[in-house]
Amino acid sequence: MKIPSLRARLTIWYSLTLAAILLVFNVLFYHALNIVVDRSLTQELRQRFTILNNHVQIRSGVLQIVTNPANRDENYLVQLASRYLQIYRLPEGDLILQSRDLELIGARLTPVQVRQIAKTGEFNDVQIGRERFRFHNAIYPSDEGHTFLVRIGIPLIPAENARAGFLYALFLLSPLGVILAGLMGWNMAGRALHPIKGVAIAARNIDIDQLEQRLPLSGAGDEVDDLVRSFNETLSRLENSVAQMKQFTASISHELRTPLTVLRGESEVALLEKYSVDDYRQLLSSQLEEFEKLSSMVNDLLLLANAEAGDIVLAQRDVDLSELVLSLAEQLEPVANSHGVEIQTDIPANIHICGDASWLERAVLNLIDNAIKFTPHGHISLSLRQDTKQTLLRIEDTGIGISQEALPHIFDRFYRAEQSRSKGTPGVGLGLALVRWIIEKHSGRITVESEPARGTRFTMILPSTSANSTNQGLSKHSRLP
Ligand code: ADP
DSSP, X not given: OOOOOHHHHHHHXXXXXXXXXHHHHHHHHHHHHXXXXXXXXXXXXXXXXXHHHXXXXXXXXXXXXXXXXXXXXXXXXXXXHTTTEEEEEETTTEEEEEOHHHHHHTOOOOHHHHHHHHHHOSEEEEEETTEEEEEEEEEEEOTTSOEEEEEEEEEOHHHHHHHHHHHHHHHHHHHHHHHHHHHHHHHHHHHHHHHHHHHHHHHHTOOGGGTTOOOOOOXXXXXXXXXXXXXXXXXXXXXXXXXXXXXXXXXXXXXXHHHHHHHHHHHHHHHHSOOOHHHHHHHHHHHHHHHHHHHHHHHHHHHHHHHHHTOOOOOOEEEEHHHHXXXXXXXXXXXXXXXXXXXXXXXXXXXXXXXXXXXXHHHHHHHHHHHHHTOSSEEEEEEEEEOSSEEEXXXXXXXXXOOTTTGGGTTSTTOOOXXXXXXXXXXXXXXXXXXXXXXXXXXXXXXXEEETTTEEEEEEEEEOOOTGGGHHHHHSOOOOO
């Protein structure tokens, strides 16, 4: 079955709810009205009886209704009260007096009925022909041992007609009200959903190559604006991811093309020329270097993919950070020197932290490697400090520095500053993303300060914690930035 539109569903829900509320209210209202009408009828009957009662006299066994002819108001009220009047003698049940109106409709009771009513009570409702009455019954003892049953009535039909008319109007008008409210609901739902329709149309028109587009905010600060804001944020994230992917494809093809072209050229020349065994050896050893570079790049990519998938769990062991940094500085010194760069160290002995030595080594190596790569001449200084809370490792160089525009992005995947790309410095922009991931996995953080043409300082801030307290930080799977 086809699900109706949101607008139709809202209207249906609204109308049904209103119909249910109206039904409940109508029933309650009608019930309340019944009670009120019934009470007021009884009240009226009681008042008429009180008026009549003041004019009843029993003398020598005869019951009379005595009025003062001069008092017109009083006469009128007594007339009104005695319009439906019956007087019976008890216990015989003989009719002594009956008003003309009751006589006309044949309201006379049998003696049995009279005795029955004398026992039952003050009020009773009776159907007489097509009329219905409520009677007030009172017993008067006579001075001669008789008793009288005096009944005055009030017709119920006018009140019942009014009630029926009211009920009819209520149940005729309510569906009309529901239909009207439904039409208004349909209109209001249409208005409320109109901006969402606009968002849907605008969103449908945004293609993968137009991700820089944003949907306009109405400025009302309502739910639709919230939706648009969330959608725009999703677009921003998508735009960033697509830009990163594009940059990655460009970087990776550039990084692969250069060594592959060189390798291919060298092989073609070697095939054409007649080389000596020594020449072949030399060629193969230079090609081996290129192969090593290529495989290290592929390894980085694989590592990144695994880290992204959350497949890597780091060890939590005691690591002698002083020894780790000093040994790396020692290993990299010849490379640095060959670039005209001197490595200075300020590393106190025996600074320990808890973590994964091989991953920490990879992070420090990446930072020192970058410092060497981006420092044409100058020096690199490594310093390590620890207090009870934090362990700080600074890697500072006097290299080309990083521009203010590039600084916020250097930890993004595949990001390379314009300077490093144009100068043909090797790399694909994965190193710092990996460094940050490693440090965050150790519950730490990394900061960078830099000034173009003066140098760059990276600071690794790691917690100075024992092996047990870092368990949580290391076991969490975090995503690469
Ligand atoms: P890669 O080194 O492969 O280019 P990284 O992620 O390690 O990628 O670094 C990203 C970018 O940050 C580099 O391309 C470079 O522009 C900049 N960068 C990193 N370290 C330094 C540094 N010590 N000095 C100057 N620029 C740096």
